[in-house]
Amino acid sequence: MLKVTEDIEEYVIKNGGELAFPTNLAINSVGAHWTPSSKTNEKFCKGDLVKLDVGVHIEGYIGDNALTIEIETNKYKKMIDTSREALNTAIEAAGPGVNVGMIGYAVQTTIENNGYKPIANLTGHGIKRYNLHSGISVPSINESGGATLKNGDIIAIEPFVTDGAGRVGGKRNSNIYHVRQKRRIRDEKAAEMIDKIEKRYNGLPFAERWLHNIQKDATKSLTKLMRAGIVSYYPVLDELGQGMVAQSEHTVLITNSGAEVLTK
Numbered sequence: 485m486l487k488v489t490e491d492i493e494e495y496v497i498k499n500g501g502e503l504a505f506p507t508n509l510a511i512n513s514v515g516a517h518w519t520p521s522s523k524t525n526e527k528f529c530k531g532d533l534v535k536l537d538v539g540v541h542i543e544g545y546i547g548d549n550a551l552t553i554e555i556e557t558n559k560y561k562k563m564i565d566t567s568r569e570a571l572n573t574a575i576e577a578a579g580p581g582v583n584v585g586m587i588g589y590a591v592q593t594t595i596e597n598n599g600y601k602p603i604a605n606l607t608g609h610g611i612k613r614y615n616l617h618s619g620i621s622v623p624s625i626n627e628s629g630g631a632t633l634k635n636g637d638i639i640a641i642e643p644f645v646t647d648g649a650g651r652v653g654g655k656r657n658s659n660i661y662h663v664r665q666k667r668r669i670r671d672e673k674a675a676e677m678i679d680k681i682e683k684r685y686n687g688l689p690f691a692e693r694w695l696h697n698i699q700k701d702a703t704k705s706l707t708k709l710m711r712a713g714i715v716s717y718y719p720v721l722d723e724l725g726q727g728m729v730a731q732s733e734h735t736v737l738i739t740n741s742g743a744e745v746l747t748k
Contacts, residue, residue: 485509485528486520486693496540504539504546504616506660506691510731511535513723515603515644515652521659522693530556533563535731544614544686548640549747550733560728563645566598567732570624570643574608575736578641578743584630588623591643595624601650603729606721608641611735614686637738638746648727656720661706662689664716669709677705678714689718 489507496503506519512533520526528534537550552564570591577590587608595602608622610631620631624643633639663682669675680698681690695702709715723729736743 486524501540504541505689508537515721517658547747552730563730567645567730570594571732580635589626591624603644642733646727648723649725652721654722658720660718674705674708
């Protein structure tokens with residue numbers, strides 16, 4: 485898994501992009517938020533249902549997309565196809581003047597008509613420059629009171645489909661980190677580390693394994709930054725009914741004529 489992740493990220497960088505967040509590999513009942521650490525030795529297994537979520541930016545302008553593959557079996561083909569169908573239906577529904585609840589309704593209806601559940605507490609999101617989650621929340625269920633889209637909005641739409649409970653949660657470390665608050669720390673190495681993190685990633689999430697290119701004692705400095713409350717990790721989000729999960733995602737631009745897919 486580590487090699488696959490590193491190969492993907494190396495490809496992005498070689499082709500002139502930068503990582504908007506660490507490449508996510510969510511396996512089977514993990515809905516979202518996991519990337520290999522520098523010490524990961526796990527391997528893919530036959531039958532694994534793998535959500536691959538990749539974010540790329542150029543000078544802060546972000547594209548976020550995801551797909552699901554099944555390793556050497558076809559047991560969950562219908563679930564994968566349902567996530568793609570729900571995504572396409574949501575894109576067709578999106579446009580200026582459309583409340584995001586209508587997108588959620590389209591996603592929920594599509595998923596439930598295929599015999600599955602949407603994951604209610606995983607949503608799509610608005611995107612701005614150097615801001616992966618800019619305030620707009622795009623539900624996968626019918627909700628009221630959300631944002632109304634307007635011309636020029638950029639959103640990531642990402643339906644999650646499951647045969648489980650339809651909700652996720654968890655506390656395990658995903659190996660994906662973010663700066664929680666800006667404050668001084670006395671330790672010289674840790675202070676040097678957070679300074680470089682802020683300058684290099686500009687508020688975007690980062691991986692533990694990336695930090696070893698910044699500092700030799702990266703693990704020690706990261707631990708000190710976490711203890712000081714300066715850096716936190718995102719938790720792994722497990723499907724609460726231990727159901728399998730499939731995901732599809734595109735970033736779209738809202739235009740006068742509807743929604744233009746930016747991540748083809």
